[in-house]
Amino acid sequence: MFETTSMGPLLLSIRLATTTTLVLLIIATPLAWWLAHTTSRWKPGIQATVALPIVLPPTVIGFYLLIVLGPYGTIGRWWVEVTGDALTFSFTGLVIASCIYSLPFAVQPLQVAFQSLDRRDVEAARTLGASPLDAFFSVAAPLSAHGFLNAIVLSFAHTLGEFGVVLMVGGNIPGETRVISIAIYDHVESLDYAAAHQMSALLLAFAFVVLLSMFVINRRLSRR
Amino acid sequence: MFETTSMGPLLLSIRLATTTTLVLLIIATPLAWWLAHTTSRWKPGIQATVALPIVLPPTVIGFYLLIVLGPYGTIGRWWVEVTGDALTFSFTGLVIASCIYSLPFAVQPLQVAFQSLDRRDVEAARTLGASPLDAFFSVAAPLSAHGFLNAIVLSFAHTLGEFGVVLMVGGNIPGETRVISIAIYDHVESLDYAAAHQMSALLLAFAFVVLLSMFVINRRLSRR
Amino acid sequence: MSTNTTTTGTRASIAMRYVLSRADFELDVDLEIPMRGITGVFGESGAGKTSLLRCIAGLEQPSSGRLVVDGNVWQDTASRRSLPVHQRAIGYVFQEPRLFSHLTVHRNLDYGRRRAPERAVNVDFEQIVALLGLESMLQRMPDALSGGEAQRVSIARALLCEPRFVLMDEPLAALDKARKAEILQFLDRLHAELSVPIIYVSHNIGEISALCDQLLVMQRGRVIADGDLQSVLMRTDLPALAGEEAGSVVVAKVASYDAEYGLTCVRFSGGELFVSGRHEPGSELRVRIRANDVSLCRVRPTGTTILNILPAVVEAVHPDAEATVLVRLSLGSDFLTARITRRSSVELNLQAGDEVFAQIKSVAVRKIGVEPGK
Amino acid sequence: MSTNTTTTGTRASIAMRYVLSRADFELDVDLEIPMRGITGVFGESGAGKTSLLRCIAGLEQPSSGRLVVDGNVWQDTASRRSLPVHQRAIGYVFQEPRLFSHLTVHRNLDYGRRRAPERAVNVDFEQIVALLGLESMLQRMPDALSGGEAQRVSIARALLCEPRFVLMDEPLAALDKARKAEILQFLDRLHAELSVPIIYVSHNIGEISALCDQLLVMQRGRVIADGDLQSVLMRTDLPALAGEEAGSVVVAKVASYDAEYGLTCVRFSGGELFVSGRHEPGSELRVRIRANDVSLCRVRPTGTTILNILPAVVEAVHPDAEATVLVRLSLGSDFLTARITRRSSVELNLQAGDEVFAQIKSVAVRKIGVEPGK
Amino acid sequence: TVAVASNFARTATEIAARFTARTGHQTHIIAASTGKLYAQIINGAPYDVLLAADAERPRLLEEAGLGVAGTRFAYAFGTLVLWSRDPAVATVGCREQLLHLGKKHLAIANPETAPYGVAAREFLLDAGLWEQVRPRLVLGENILQTLQFVASGNASLGLIAQSQTGIPALPSPTCEWVVPTRTYSPLEQQAILLQRAADKKAASAFLNYLRGPAGREQIAGHGYLLPD
Ligand SMILES: Nc1ncnc2c1ncn2[C@@H]1O[C@H](COP(=O)(O)OP(=O)(O)OP(=O)(O)O)[C@@H](O)[C@H]1O
Ligand SMILES: Nc1ncnc2c1ncn2[C@@H]1O[C@H](COP(=O)(O)OP(=O)(O)OP(=O)(O)O)[C@@H](O)[C@H]1O
Numbered sequence A, B: 001m002f003e004t005t006s007m008g009p010l011l012l013s014i015r016l017a018t019t020t021t022l023v024l025l026i027i028a029t030p031l032a033w034w035l036a037h038t039t040s041r042w043k044p045g046i047q048a049t050v051a052l053p054i055v056l057p058p059t060v061i062g063f064y065l066l067i068v069l070g071p072y073g074t075i076g077r078w079w080v081e082v083t084g085d086a087l088t089f090s091f092t093g094l095v096i097a098s099c100i101y102s103l104p105f106a107v108q109p110l111q112v113a114f115q116s117l118d119r120r121d122v123e124a125a126r127t128l129g130a131s132p133l134d135a136f137f138s139v140a141a142p143l144s145a146h147g148f149l150n151a152i153v154l155s156f157a158h159t160l161g162e163f164g165v166v167l168m169v170g171g172n173i174p175g176e177t178r179v180i181s182i183a184i185y186d187h188v189e190s191l192d193y194a195a196a197h198q199m200s201a202l203l204l205a206f207a208f209v210v211l212l213s214m215f216v217i218n219r220r221l222s223r224r
Numbered sequence C, D: 001m002s003t004n005t006t007t008t009g010t011r012a013s014i015a016m017r018y019v020l021s022r023a024d025f026e027l028d029v030d031l032e033i034p035m036r037g038i039t040g041v042f043g044e045s046g047a048g049k050t051s052l053l054r055c056i057a058g059l060e061q062p063s064s065g066r067l068v069v070d071g072n073v074w075q076d077t078a079s080r081r082s083l084p085v086h087q088r089a090i091g092y093v094f095q096e097p098r099l100f101s102h103l104t105v106h107r108n109l110d111y112g113r114r115r116a117p118e119r120a121v122n123v124d125f126e127q128i129v130a131l132l133g134l135e136s137m138l139q140r141m142p143d144a145l146s147g148g149e150a151q152r153v154s155i156a157r158a159l160l161c162e163p164r165f166v167l168m169d170e171p172l173a174a175l176d177k178a179r180k181a182e183i184l185q186f187l188d189r190l191h192a193e194l195s196v197p198i199i200y201v202s203h204n205i206g207e208i209s210a211l212c213d214q215l216l217v218m219q220r221g222r223v224i225a226d227g228d229l230q231s232v233l234m235r236t237d238l239p240a241l242a243g244e245e246a247g248s249v250v251v252a253k254v255a256s257y258d259a260e261y262g263l264t265c266v267r268f269s270g271g272e273l274f275v276s277g278r279h280e281p282g283s284e285l286r287v288r289i290r291a292n293d294v295s296l297c298r299v300r301p302t303g304t305t306i307l308n309i310l311p312a313v314v315e316a317v318h319p320d321a322e323a324t325v326l327v328r329l330s331l332g333s334d335f336l337t338a339r340i341t342r343r344s345s346v347e348l349n350l351q352a353g354d355e356v357f358a359q360i361k362s363v364a365v366r367k368i369g370v371e372p373g374k
Numbered sequence E: 001t002v003a004v005a006s007n008f009a010r011t012a013t014e015i016a017a018r019f020t021a022r023t024g025h026q027t028h029i030i031a032a033s034t035g036k037l038y039a040q041i042i043n044g045a046p047y048d049v050l051l052a053a054d055a056e057r058p059r060l061l062e063e064a065g066l067g068v069a070g071t072r073f074a075y076a077f078g079t080l081v082l083w084s085r086d087p088a089v090a091t092v093g094c095r096e097q098l099l100h101l102g103k104k105h106l107a108i109a110n111p112e113t114a115p116y117g118v119a120a121r122e123f124l125l126d127a128g129l130w131e132q133v134r135p136r137l138v139l140g141e142n143i144l145q146t147l148q149f150v151a152s153g154n155a156s157l158g159l160i161a162q163s164q165t166g167i168p169a170l171p172s173p174t175c176e177w178v179v180p181t182r183t184y185s186p187l188e189q190q191a192i193l194l195q196r197a198a199d200k201k202a203a204s205a206f207l208n209y210l211r212g213p214a215g216r217e218q219i220a221g222h223g224y225l226l227p228d
């Protein structure tokens, strides 16, 4: 069984972090683009709102999410009605919670990158026949590569290390919501230090390899 | 007494977040500058190392820091020998722990901002008689204002919301290390949901005001 | 080219009307540019040349405006229509190169080409690369190009996207003379062969007169003169043109080529001129003659190295700078302008109706370009 | 200015030796520039002009190099010394404006001024702002300037930091003719009044000959000619100069001013010339005469609008382009170059030693600038 | 699925292993603080059995109808131990050291969130030391964190659960003093069958096993007192 080894929770964590990062990129990219270019008076307000999840302790966010996503919460009830399944204590619920929790870490680097883009590059692309979307993918996005990299690194790492939210919303169910951060926490809590050390080392080694390879790729890209 | 109201922990949190942010800026700025400009082969490795603290669950980082900073840990023992005071369960210890925990959130936005600086602006400043440091403060830093803003926002907010590390290293001492995130957590744990809601609202309101004013300032700056 | 107020536009023209307001500046133009040849836009710094091009490209949102290209309405603020930038089939060469720093030169060139809708006229990649001398830098990144090299790439990139017409904003400012001359020649050939019309912004009246068929002169956001090159250059009332570059252009037919001395004899209504280099007999040339290169004599001079001496009649003498006057001459059905010192004009007592000889240094005669197809 | 191999440098000179290698390019120069006047650097795109300036400014790290300014060693890779960029008291006007986008125009101008060490010669802020026409834009942000306006600010900024000498990398490319002429005049006056030496990169030989005292010509990373303007412009073996801009420069003394016609009469070893505009009698002028503006006659022409006709002796006839030749003439102790058609030279049978008359259109005579103080 | 208060997690895991071996029923142990588990249960957590660290929350669940009425029972009582690994304490003894803390810290669980914290406060009040030691207190989120504070030497003394002293990873103590149970109200830990498992045989079987002699023996083996 998975839960007895440290690989199970690690794999689950990777799955969660990957899914979350992908979902976040899809959500955060247009949001960051809008924030980078809007002149709306609501902009600072929306920026502040996006950053708010960082301010609350994860467990507290988890607590509130548990209420909102739970079967008696607005979203949770609606979800149950539509899908028949509960959001909380499920992988889907975890992904939603992680996305909310890590959203600022994806939005901020992207927004900075988009803001420091030279508007003139996009203009040039437009006059060369690129639609706004095309210009985004062929010029703005590659020129913001480092922003995407940072967004990915921060979201991914943050989700890997996330624990308060996940514990609350996910409920530590082996094979489903017991990610490695919770597993480590459990070992620490149960004073099984050897196992905790071993799992931490595994997580760190894995994270290091992932981060290292991303930064190496980034270096290649920017050198080219 | 402070600890009975919600203001005490909030004020302590603000003090911690402010101190941490300042210390982080001092540490992260040169580090980010170096990372942005170095061609060293160790760069990706150092980047990955800086990002690692995000990967571990806060409580686990707290646990390890407790050991390292404690009287039997390497750093802790040295600190006691030098200063006569223990690092753990003190405000200083909290600041150190928060800095380690939030370092990546300060380094990454700064590094991105520094990387997207136009090298030519610094060159122009140099030929106009600015020393490298002068050119940094008078040209590079203002042109990276959004990077600093994001570094400050993320570090500040992240420290406000931090809880696992602080709880472990700080020991939840009222008036000294009991920050608001722990206070909220305590209320949730002790089923005092009304108090938890109230404190959360206070923290959120405060954080929102701080973030909003920073983003408004940023907008002014970039409009000028 | 004519100023009109309805901006209806016809086939084979670019008709536009724009009003654009900025803090210190208002662009207010209403004009029609023929959809052929090269149209020069001349004006001092801050006159609004770049702003005009940006309006045409759709990069600027004018407070009111209408643009009709070839009879198709591209923009009409009254009916809230505006073709998005990428659907306007234009090539835009910016004042600075604006190459994509993440793509090699080759992929920069491909960028527009890949996105071009298939059109009848195809531009030949190899040809353009060769003409702009880009072969050796195709695999380089834009960072490793000098200023002039980058601008050449950017010209090629705009031409390769098969535009209906091309907007060029001082594309040659960063180039050296030799390269400039080469590209000017190429642009000339390009618009003759491919009949891609070009709207060409420049401060340099020399460049403009070497290249353009039509000219419009801007000042403080307004068009103060437009029409075909000859007639605008002949105008003596334009302060912007009052520099030393005043001159005139005549259309001439190649009569013969003298291989021994490398001279071509061309004929126009005013007589025969010798032009350097070989030109195809029977073809038509436009010849620009700078007012500075024309001197006048009462009697036909002999024993001089000046080959081109033509009888002319003084039409009028206009004041010019403090020490000089501009003399308008008629030769057959054509006109020439000569700039001479006021002292000479007084000493020779030049009057309208006088018969004189115009001396034109043959090396100062410039072949300008093949007249476009039709 | 002389090429040397030791780069010892003397007082009042900038001596340098640089080797800089890039993928496709090697800069390899060894030269000494006098610490006065304006030194032109001319060369085609990619010749290495910008690279040379960057080395001098300390922005590029050459593989080997030595720079001695006024006898002080600023850089010597052999002894691993190199003054950091900000301690090199130079002003650098870049090819593009590089204004600081977070500062107003006024604070951009102040940037270098505040950091300048106190020196004997002070530059007057008001004067420079007025001369470059910046009064109305002091409170604007750089974003709201046109290309030409921005470049003017950048020139003023470099001048205001009180440099020992100024490096200018095609600073006028983005300007219109009128503004260009104005700034050229100002630069001219500036270096005469403040004796700030300038190293001036340009593609435009017209600009260079209107401005510079010395000239160095670069090709593929090497200096192929250097010396004072006259002698370099007279050289007929430089392909880079072989365009129409060949010419010569003579130094002349103002004899008298004719207020009626606005003409100044100047005298040089070859005779008298009429120059437009008023100049102070007794002062010295440099007069540039383009080879294209000189024609030759066997007999003195009469009844012509050309005022300047001088007797001269043919020194040599050099081949030029296909249809033209360059004729080197001596007038007194000075030399002129004339470009005429090969056909004319054959028809007139021009030979070395022949006595001829050189016709120079007086409007084509150019006053170039006040000779620097000493 | 058994939700267990984290202080009992180690014991519960062993019991569950034995239970599974004996009955063949699969068990999952979910450990978290009682407060968290409670919040999760009222928001629909898929747990069958709750082994709480107090009596309060099982009671609340029963009242709310989330726990099956009448299935609530006390399965263990915790005991407080005054514990130290500080060599300086060895000579003085734990109890005495409490009087002379100086700059040293005393770790207890947070009285506001953890039952062991409540007990610790009662003991200190009873001994008349509360006001004196209060400035030197460090509060663990729960009794396990309290142990970490002392075990890592950051706190010189700690009031921990006796069940914890048997943990193999623990460094050897320099003193250990069992706090008299009369000085604090009993640390009753209750179990309850949750509504969603009302009909699950395995869940009831687990509770019965816990209550049975084999379970009791294991509980006692981990340093807990047993209900009568
Ligand atoms: N983004 C802007 N915001 C405000 N004013 C602007 C902006 N861009 C240009 N201007 C102003 O608009 C006027 C016209 O500028 P434009 O760039 O069209 O001039 P131009 O004729 O192209 O000049 P140049 O030859 O110097 O490039 C100028 O007065 C300029 O200061
Ligand atoms: N950063 C760079 N990396 C590699 N090669 C470069 C770089 N910058 C310039 N070069 C190359 O060095 C050569 C000299 O460039 P430089 O910019 O000095 O030329 P230039 O004479 O100033 O040309 P231009 O008149 O076009 O500005 C060119 O061949 C150019 O391609």
Ligand SMILES: [Mg+2]
Pocket (backbone or CB within 6 Å): C049, C050, C051, C095, C169, D146, D147
């Ligand atoms: Mg412009």
Ligand SMILES: [Mg+2]
Pocket (backbone or CB within 6 Å): C146, C147, D049, D050, D051, D095, D169
């Ligand atoms: Mg250059």
